[in-house]
Amino acid sequence: MTRDPARTARAAAILAGLGVAAWLVVLNFGALGAVAWRAEGLTALRGADWAAVRFTLVQALLSAALSVALAVPIARALARRRFIGRGALIMLMGAPFILPTLVAVLGLLAVFGRAGLVNQGLEGLGLARLNIFGLHGVVLAHVFYNLPLATRILLQGWAAIPAERFRLGATLGFGPRDNFRQLEWPMLRDLVPGAFLVIFLICLTSFSVALTMGGGPRATTVELAIYQAFRFDFDMGRAAMLALVQFGLCAAAGVLAWRVALPSGLGGGMDRPVQRFDTGTAGLRLWDGALIVGGALFLLVPLALVVMRGAPHVLGLPVEVWHAAGRSLVVALGATGVTLAMTLALAHAVLIAGGARGAVLEWLGLAALAASPLVIGTGLYLLIRPLANPRDFALVVTMLVNAGMALPFALRLILPGLREVVASQGRLADSLGLHGWARLRIVTLPRLRRPLGFAAGLTAALSMGDLGVIMLFAEREGATLPMQLYRLMTAYRLDDAAGAALVLLGASLALFWIFDKWGRGLAEA
């Protein structure tokens, strides 16, 4: 009997993918089930809960639509322009997404708040002041937070259009409009529904930002209702029911996005640097310039204010803050490794399984976005408790949960690239008999370097700033950086908290930069 290495490799890939899927099922549905089981059943929702569902849907739809609508022209402008500091600008513009939400809100209010720059300017001009709190404030905050993500996802899309296609377009006399119709539109059709879905789901589980920017209980989201059920009413049945509703919304959105998205079918290329031939006219240059400057101002000014507020206090920070930063770094790096391994396994399984089965796996990968962090934390606590003291594993659990939470982003970024690799290089690799590790190392990973680097940077930065489940578990292993930041704030030490926020921002950005730089190393050359 001869062993077919191709079949062995496929079986191994499917097995690894299923293993990942099993962990995601435990994380998302097991935790929910544990909460429901503990509650001894689900509790019916009340009128106020349905109001929360409605508000959650409206703000998430608006936020996702606006984020993507703005990201398309900004990413397009960034994709077809080359200027000094472009790489740094793209990197910095990604920063709002990795900020802890509390810090992001304070930065945003320093610009748009009652005492913020915009209102100071308006007052100076004798104009009426702008009130930022309300549905528009919620959407503004969510766009501030998610525009960077949408822009980066679409930039990846632009970068993935082979240089040969633009050359071919140029020989055919394509202008900007033709390029858009023939090359960019198919790419957008492929990526925009996914980007929209991811942002919609992020906004679906928003809680503190929505309430604060929304100006009061009108802006109650499902996640806040879940918190209320847990902490105010101790009604775990209602918490589980609300979490189920949240999953329902996610599933509906997922099905919709899956039906709208179309593979771009642009094929592979030779990895040449992209050269654009349609960037000529002054008007177009001005338009792109205005978009880039506008986007940069919107995203970077609040960030600069966070930096200025915190900079004077960094050196005087208590030593525990630095210890916590070290601990968070370990968690972040661990989560990054786990996320990449899980994502690659799941992405391979999605492609091998194909069709509806692949779609189910893919959807499972996104499900963590719709899961309530509170339900996950409480559910895992209930699941682990019969086996061991959950508090002995605080950092490990935090790492694994962060990995589960970052996986949706990583999958979004890596799956299209992997699909491309399989489509363009798969047959060649097959014919050369390249399978398993060798194929991963020689064919797949080098071509996935860019999305891998980006996904790694994103995961590391996100888990650096995550408060997540650790508050319930933490006990012996000491605090993480976001916990210390929170402790400083609750002890009135707002200056130190601003300093700690800057450390967090710096560490997150540094991690992101290192991984992302590694990813772009080849492509930029």
Next chain:
Amino acid sequence: MTRPLYATIAALTLAGAAQADTLTVLAPDYFGSSWGPGPAIKEGFEARCDCTLEFRTGDVLPRLMLDGARLQGDVIIGLGTDELLRARQTGLFADHGQDLSPLSVPVTWEDDIFIPFNWSYVAFVYDQTRLETPPASFAELIERDDISLIWQDPRSSGAGLALLLWVDQLYGDDALGIWENLAAKTVTVTAGWSEAYGMFTNGEADMVLSYTTSPAYHIMDEDDDTKAAAIFDEGHYFTGEAAGILAGAAQPELAREFMAYILSDEFQQMIATANWSYPSALPRDEWPEVFRDLPLPETAIFLTEDEADARRSPALAHWLDGMTR
């Protein structure tokens, strides 16, 4: 060969003995920081008990509710006064066995289970350089239309819940109209205290819901005497934090000693500046000077835990109605 073996056995026995004398105290996360009350309490108690005090920090009440009888520890400290009914209903606590006569809290406290270790009043804090004439009563706050407020959601914050019960006690069935009025003055409602206080210090509102003791921090640690709490004629809602002994305590003796320590002068002298709140068992003339000099409300408003539990849901319904009208 026998000597190392004896040494090992001796060491193990000693380690066992040392372990037997560890008091485990479950506490909120803020006890884990060097700037909170944790280190001083540990040092102070260890000096008198000849034992080791170990804090386990995290979300206290959720753990109590989730773990039930499996919860390991001797003492729980840091339960909010509005959470005590929930904690009591778990049936997991033992009598503290202390004489409560040293207590100096402004409300009647006869509780065999829980002892408050610090307290304060909720109040609207303002910056004197931005608001020159603060309202002198809740009624005046309602009448004024030149004041903007930031406060916390009663569904997610202890201070927010205290405000809910405060308004409910002052206005009863008229609370709906009061919330409608307050909604017009409200810049925003936040999930937690930190967001609200941070926004207030950044100038987003004239007043923020906090505590009458908040200005003490700014005076003592920042040399800033611009922050003050507006004292209202109608009285202020009392809120405190309490400790109790777990019935399953491995060290019931030490646990009772710890409860006695909470009532001691040493603990009480330290807690004001460690927690920026009033001591629970110390006459006012012995408080740290800055606390003594802070204006103190004359009337304490407080609901027994059963009353508070009964009022919570109807008061929240009024609040939600009034705020979203």
